[in-house]
Amino acid sequence: MRDVVAVRRWFAGLALLDQLHDGDRHLFAEHATWVTLPAGGRLYGEGERGSALWFLVEGEIVLGPASGTGPDTGPDTDGRVDGSRDGGVDGGLEGGVEVGVDGIVRRAVTTPGYPVGWDGLVPPDRYRWDAHATSRTRLLRVDREVIDASCRLDGAFAARLHELLLWLAGGQLRRQHTRLVTGRYDDETDAVAALVALRAEELRVTSPLHRIPGYLRSRPTVADAFRALEVIRDGPDAVEAEIAREALDVLAGVRRELRVYLGLQRVYEAVASAPPDLPPAEVRARSCRALVDLFAHTDHRIAGLDRLPPTPGNVVLCNHLDSHPGNRLPNGFSLILDTHFVSSMILYRTYGRAPVRVVRDSHWHEAGHARYYARLGYVMVPSSEEGPPTAQQRAERYERFVAEASATLRAGVDLVICPEGRPGPTAGSPGRLRLGAFRLAARLDPEPLIVPVAVANFDQRLSRAVLGAVVAEPFRMSAVVADPSDPERVARFVDDDLTPRYRAWVREAAALR
Structure with missing residues (x-):
């Protein structure tokens, strides 16, 4: 049995039907019948004649080309239902979001009361x-015959109903216009600013939407922008709610970047705020676990994992890429993602042991850099800030570096080295490779394997990049240079043989899709 009074109260509370009179809503309530769809249940078919108007009560209806995600199950009803089914369009959906399946854009209707x-x-x-329904979904159905008969008997009702239909169609057109406007901008922040400016005359001067572009331009307040937009989207002002939904659609890539940025903060704090008595090896492992969680929110590809040696304790080379400015933390420190990716997603996930990296000492003004790397037990090398060393200082530093590096490798821990020294763009990477890592590997006994890993696209915005990594075939210096103790022969191998091949590996990594 239908509770007509409860249905009438439900219709009366729908802000989406403000254009209609109370009597119009009562008409819908008197003739509405309940419809229940199971998950995957089909509600209507493309090209079928419109036979009813449906109002979503709970659940989710996805509108688009047939998905094949569930059985062709029709609705269960307590009223009359003929063989035809009804549906909607892909634009102008209140509370809807775009979903991609096999590259096809669909719209998901989730707002209670939306006329489908x-x-x-x-x-x-x-x-x-x-x-079709993506979950158990309930709707109220009003037959078309009831609506058409009321329009014939009451011209004023017909006018109000068609005003509502025009408003719904206008919402679709506004979204298409928004896509055209925002499509002119490469940056989503600029696109949202343009969207707010376009609708500014419709907004209250005190509308919180005016603050959204400012929030988006500062990385630490991007999360505040999303929180504000979600509150506005669910608020009572229909115009503001519509703009907020459109802005959230535009900012889908920025939300993804925000997840990564918040992950960067968690990685930093996992290290910098680790208990003082926690050993460096455990701090490194904690860091790698946080990094694995972070990179789960990125689009990445890895090729050549089968080329990794069966056990750790190798010299792992990594070309060095610039960090995108959006990755800079509030304390000014930028986590360089390329080496972190190699450490966590390749080495830690393969061997279950976090590697040690070779990192430069912090500059005097880099408190965040110092606070982070001081806890990890890495092999530190002097920065250029200290000025050119004397011959004796250079010899002492190199011997200390060899001792720390060899101890790491003898302990069965990988040593990650960026032989370029300085980061650069993916295009043309790597730059000139310094010889320190190769001289180190040739000098050690037993001689370690050298594992080249080429990375690409870590200098780009993470919402638009596919992060790529290629593990190349490992080698020993004694197998590629007749006399590894001869600096000139090592230099010729690195400059004339390895560097061109390394650049080809980087291009391969950049092309991974």
Whole structure:
């Protein structure tokens, strides 16, 4: 049995139907029948004649080309339902989001009360898409015959109903216009600023939407922008809610970057705020676990994992890429993602042991850099800030470096080295390779394997990049240079043989999709 009073109260509380009179809502309530769809249940078919207007009560309806995600299960109803099914269109959906399946864009309707299938009530009286429920979904159905009969008897009702239909169609057109406007901008922040400016005359001067572009331009306040937009989206002002939904759609890539940025903060704090008595090896492992969680929110590809040696304790080379400015933390420190990716996603996930990296000492003004690297037990080398060393200082530093590096390798821990020294762009990477890592490997006994790893696209915005890494075939210096103790022969191998091949590996990594 239907509780007509409860249904009438439900219709009366729908802000989406403000254009209608109370009597119009009562008409819908008197004739509405309940419809329940199971997950995967099909609601309507593309091209079918419009037979009813549906109001979403709970659940989710996806409108778009047939998905094949569930059985062709029709609705269960307690009222009359004929063989036809109704649907809607792909634009202008209150509370809807775009979902991609096999590269096809669909719209998901989630807002209670949204009229689904309204396009079937206007010429050519056919539904444009297939529709199905992604979860158990309930709707209220009003037959088209009831609506048409009321329009014939009451011209004022017909005018109000078609005003509502025009408003729904206008929402679709506004979204198409928004796509055209925002499509002119490469940066999502600029696109949202343009969107707010475009609708500024419709907004209250005190609207919080005016603050959103400012929030988005400062990385530490981007999270505040999303929180504010979600509150506005769910608020009582229909115009503000619509703009907030459109802005959230535009900012899908920025939200992904925000997840990575918050992950960077967690990685930093996992290291810098680790208990003082926690050993460096455990701090490194904690860091790698946090990094694995971080990179789960990125689009990345790795090739050549089968080329990794069966056990750790190797010299792992990594070309060095610039860090995107958006990765800079509030304390000014930038986590360089390329070496962190190699450490966590390749070495830690393969061997279960966090590697040791070779890192420069902090500059005097880099408190965040010092606080982070002081806890990890890395092999530190002097920075250029200290000035040119004397011959004796250079010899002492190199011997200390060899001792620390060899101790790391003898302990069965990988040593990650960026032989370029300085980061640069993916294009043309790597630059000139310094010889220290190769001289080190040739000098040690037993001689370690050298594992080249080429990385690409870590200097780009993470919302638009596919991070790539290629593990190349490992080698020993004694197998590629007749006399590894001869600096000139080592230099010729590195400059004339390895560097060109390394650049080809980087291009391969950049092309991974």
